[in-house]
Amino acid sequence: MDCGPGENGVCSESVNGGRDVWSCSKDSASSADHLVVMTNGILGSSKDWKFAAELFVRMLPDKVIVHCSERNESKLTLDGVDVMGERLAEEVVELIKRKPDVQKISFIGHSMGGLVARYAIGRLYRPPKTETVQGACGEDSRGTIYGLEAMNFITVATPHLGSRGNKQVPFLFGVPAFEKAACLIIHWIFRRTGRHLFLTDIEEGKPPLLQRMVDDWGDLYFMSALHAFKRRVAYSNVAYDHIVGWRTSSIRRARELPKWEDSLNEKYPHIVYEEYSKAKDGEPEQPISVEDEDSDTLEEIVRGLSRVSWEKVDISFHSSKQRHAAHSIIQVKDQLIHSEGADVIEHMIDHFLA
Structure with a gap:
């Protein structure tokens, strides 16, 4: 156990494969009952969330305890979304048992970490209690995440639709030959995780993992878990993100990408578009794009994730030197x-259900 000194009223402690961050004020720490779990992206680490974790605690000192996961760091992020999701689920269970006073839970995942969090909540989901009145809907019919009230599920530049398809990975420049070649060699670089991201993990007649994750599958309640959260938010870069394209991170078809111009708010200078996307059931099938050979698979993923509502926040750093x-x-x-992105984290906190 490594307990760090308080800086700006923030204390931290490293224990059992993760770092907890909370307010140093005894009164605030004793009243905080909301666990916020942050997950890193591929080849990343818990340190990637240091700024955000500390800002959350400074702005919501009596509300939240932040846990930056360390179970899936560096080369461990190449083991596959499912393996990492199981690790994260085990970590969260251990964390909840260590903190019996916690009542609520939220997840914030960057890049691939958002997919890992989606897998983990599918494992951690618990259905509504049997005594719930038959026919009840809304809040009473929601399940929990291992007994905790599910509040915010937030992803930041996460490839929800995977990385396969036209311009899903911007650094391939939308060149079909490059994109096809990437599908063939990606597992040499990113191993099982690469197969999951590029939807090439077809095994034993099962569809790709990301396609399975838009429904409840066996004892994994992927969509029931997503529905349990009061909010689902997708933050996306509209441009200059060379790793994760706008379409896949914002869960949109190409024709649905909005036009944007300048900032919407002086407080958040890099937010250029906000949209509340209502849940859609039974939407007719339409191809994603004539350029996508895998349009049926991508369409199924979009429609599946659209069965729950999403707040979509589009970000642009086009005027930044970085x-x-x-x-x-x-x-x-x-x-x-990367300090120019601080307004994105502030927006996240200002709209956070604590």
Whole structure:
């Protein structure tokens, strides 16, 4: 156990594969009952969330305890979304048992970490209690995440539709030959995780994992778990994110990408579009794009995830000197280098259900 000194009223402790961050004020710490779990992206670490975790605690000192996961760091992020999701689920269970006073839970995942969190909540979901009145709907019919009230599920530049398809990975420049080649060799670089992201993990007649994750599958309640949260939010870069494209991170078809111009609010200078997308059931099938050979699979993923409502927040760092690092700026991965993304984290906190 490594307990760090308080800085700006923030204390931290490293224990059992994760780092907890909370207010140093005894009164605030004793009243905080909301656990916020932050997950890193591929080849990342818990340190990537240091700025955001500390800002959350400073702004919501009597509300939240932040846990930056360390179970899936560095090369461990190559083991596959499912393996990482199981690790995260075990970590959260241990964490909840260590903190019996916690009543609520939220998840915030950057890049692939958002997919890992989606898998983990599918494992952690618990259905509504049997005594719930038959026919009840709304809040009373929601399940829990291992007994805790599910509040916010937030993803930041997460490839919800995977990385396969036209312009889903911007650094491939939308060149079909490059995109096809990536599907063939990605597992050499990113191993099982690469197969999951590029939807090439078809085994034993099962559809790709990301396609399975838009429904409840066996004892994994992926969509029931997502529905349990009071809010689902997708933060996305509209441009200059060379790792995760706008379409896949915002869960949209190409024709649904909105037009944007300048900032919507002086307080959040990099937010250029906000949208509340209501849950859609029974939407007719339409192809994602004539350029996508895998349009049926991608369409099924979009329609599946659209069965729950999403708040979509679109971000642009087009005027920033560091804009080509948008994938890291949106998270403020390094406070010195990526500080321009602080308004995104502030927006996250200002709209957070605590």
